[in-house]
Amino acid sequence: MxxxxxxxxxxxxxxxxxxxxxxxxxxxxxxxxxxxxxxxxxxxxxxxxxxxxxxxxxxxxxxxxxxxxxxxxxxxxxxxxxxxxxxxxxxxxxxxxxxxxxxxxxxxxxxxxxxxxxxxxxxxxxxxxxxxxxxxxxxxxxxxxxxxxxxxxxxxxxxxxxxxxxxxxxxxxxxxxxxxxxxxxxxxxxxxxxxxxxxxxxxxxPELPLRREPAGGTGHPAVALLVDVRDGFAYMVRTPWLLGTLSFASLLILIIMGPFEVLVPFVIKDVAGAGPEGHALVLAAFGIGGAVGSMVVASLKLPRRYLTVMNLLWGLGCLPLLVFGLTDQVWVMAFAAFAVGAAFNGGVVIWGTLLQRRVPPEMLGRVSSLDFFVSLAFMPVSMAFAGPAGELVGLPVVFLIAGIAPLVIGVVAIVAARMRRDELAHPLDVAESPESDTIGASPVSPEREPEPAPEPALA
The missing domain is CATH 1.20.1250.20 (MFS general substrate transporter like domains)
Structure with a gap:
């Protein structure tokens, strides 16, 4: 046996x-x-x-x-x-x-x-x-x-x-x-x-039970949902690592998505002298980089310094955007897009895992929706400002900001939210159990942190 x-x-x-x-x-x-x-x-x-x-x-x-x-x-x-x-x-x-x-x-x-x-x-x-x-x-x-x-x-x-x-x-x-x-x-x-x-x-x-006690109270269901949304915001505000990361992610999207989505096609057309095929190559390189970065991170153990690694992946991963303001070669832009996609998606894999392991099960849906909402809210704003910014200060300056600013903001978020201390206090690099080849719900980890008591955010 x-x-x-x-x-x-x-x-x-x-x-x-x-x-x-x-x-x-x-x-x-x-x-x-x-x-x-x-x-x-x-x-x-x-x-x-x-x-x-x-x-x-x-x-x-x-x-x-x-x-x-x-x-x-x-x-x-x-x-x-x-x-x-x-x-x-x-x-x-x-x-x-x-x-x-x-x-x-x-x-x-x-x-x-x-x-x-x-x-x-x-x-x-x-x-x-x-x-x-x-x-x-x-x-x-x-x-x-x-x-x-x-x-x-x-x-x-x-x-x-x-x-x-x-x-x-x-x-x-x-x-x-x-x-x-x-x-x-x-x-x-x-x-x-x-x-x-x-x-x-x-x-x-399989139909799996909610990882939450049945909601109590006799209030109207619509009011109860709004209360739940409020509680999700409250949890985010009093959880420094979460507030710090979401704040960084919000600014990251605001800074880089517009230049990448709106200005890159014009760099390819006006600076590199290429057409739709050049744009398709850059987008394909970004997508392939994302797939490679995701699978590389998934093939490794979760890093002990998971908050630091994740935020630095996003910050350092934006540096290749500098290339779009410095070169007129499409193949160089494609390599830069590959690097951005790999780093960004690698960080996203850690982020999704982090939420699922550290956020209390009864709060996970709301915190995930806040993460999604951040992307939706700031993406159109970034796209709206990218065009005028490019005309006002020039494409090289826009890509200089898009390449360097996220790294600076990421480091500030790591320090301000005390992420280096937090990740050591809540280690997730536990030894894997080969017997965990089971179907259905996994037990709640003893390492999952309880809902934190109120404390000053980003103290």
Whole structure:
């Protein structure tokens, strides 16, 4: 019997660290649902553009539809976190996929029948934004119930790898092929089908209990949700490492996303003299870098100095943006984009794992929604200011700021929030247990910190 246990342990440890969560049947179904959802999102992004073109629309119509999606996400992200802490997350995810499949399927039928208008797409984009606001907090809160704590880093690494590969490459490539062979309406129909596939996969994930005591009180449910949202903000404010990291992430997005999304295409066109193929190369390098960075981090142990490493990855990872203000060679820009993507996504993998291991289970949905909300709130602001900033001070200066400022802010956040002391007081680099090859909820770790008592933030 002892030899059998030793053999099983050897087989488990022989599995590459990044692939160990896939030994868990429940996680395999959850990962399959995630893959289907990401492929569908990638198809939707490309099919939407060409469907608008097919019905005679242009940039203004595309902006209207994209804006409707962004508004939907902003309206529901924080409430989505509160719901994820009150309702079994698996049910939320299934509902999201069913609604997505039904709404996208409806516009696909209208497109194939020749009866589609822009307002139909705007409504469905708004619904999709609402569903996206519910999806991320529910998925983040469900994952720690499906895989053991020592495999969360690998599971988050898989998501970090799948997102650029499927949403930025696989899904768009499939959409382009479908449009070339048939029509944008057919691509929309396939996007709807991916929602059905995701819902079916989620049905195979076991129903797991909430890691929270049933909510008490007799108040109105809407009021209770708002109270939950308030409590999420309160937890963030009195948790220095969380407030410091989210503050840094907010400024990071504000500083770099606009230059990368808005100004890089003009650098490629006006400075390097390249066209769409050059832009595609840079974006592909960024996505590939993200996938590589995610898998590298997922293949290693969580660093002991996890807060310091994570924030420095984000800060140092922005330095290659300096290249976009200094060179006229597209291949050099592609290498810089690869480095930025690798460092940024590597830090995101640590961040997701950190939230799932240190935030109390009953608060995880709300904290995850705050993380998502930060990205949504500051990204459009960054894009709005990037163009005028480039014209006012010049592209080299903008990329100089985008490359250096995040590192300075990151170091300030580490020091101000006392992260180096905090990460040593709450170590997460525990020894892995090869016997943790179980299906279903993992026990709450004794290392998970309790909800902290009020203290001055960033003292």
């Amino acid at each position: 002892r030899n059998g246990n030793r053999t099983a342990r050897s087989k488990i440890m022989a599995t590459p660290r990044a692939l160990r969560p896939l030994r868990n049947p429940a996680y395999r179904w959850l990962a399959a649902a995630l893959v289907a959802s990401m492929v569908g999102a990638g198809i939707w992004m490309v099919a939407l553009v060409w469907q608008i073109v097919a019905i005679g629309g242009g940039a203004a119509e595309l902006s209207l539809v994209a804006g409707a999606s962004a508004i939907g996400m902003l309206l529901t992200t924080l409430l989505g976190g509160a719901l994820a802490d009150r309702i079994p997350q698996r049910r939320i995810l299934i509902t999201v996929e069913v609604v997505r499949a039904a709404s996208v399927g409806a516009v696909a039928l209208l497109a194939l029948a020749g009866s589609l208008d822009v307002w139909h797409l705007a409504v469905v984009a708004f619904v999709g934004g609402v569903m996206a606001g519910l999806y991320y907090p529910a998925y983040s809160a469900l994952l720690p119930s499906v895989v053991p704590e020592d495999e969360l880093l690998a599971a988050n690494g898989f998501e970090g790898m799948a997102r650029p590969v499927l949403m930025q490459a696989g899904g768009p490539a499939l959409a382009s092929a479908l449009i070339a062979i048939t029509s944008p309406g057919a691509a929309l129909a396939v996007a709807a089908l991916t929602g059905v596939v995701a819902a079916v996969c989620l049905r195979r994930v």
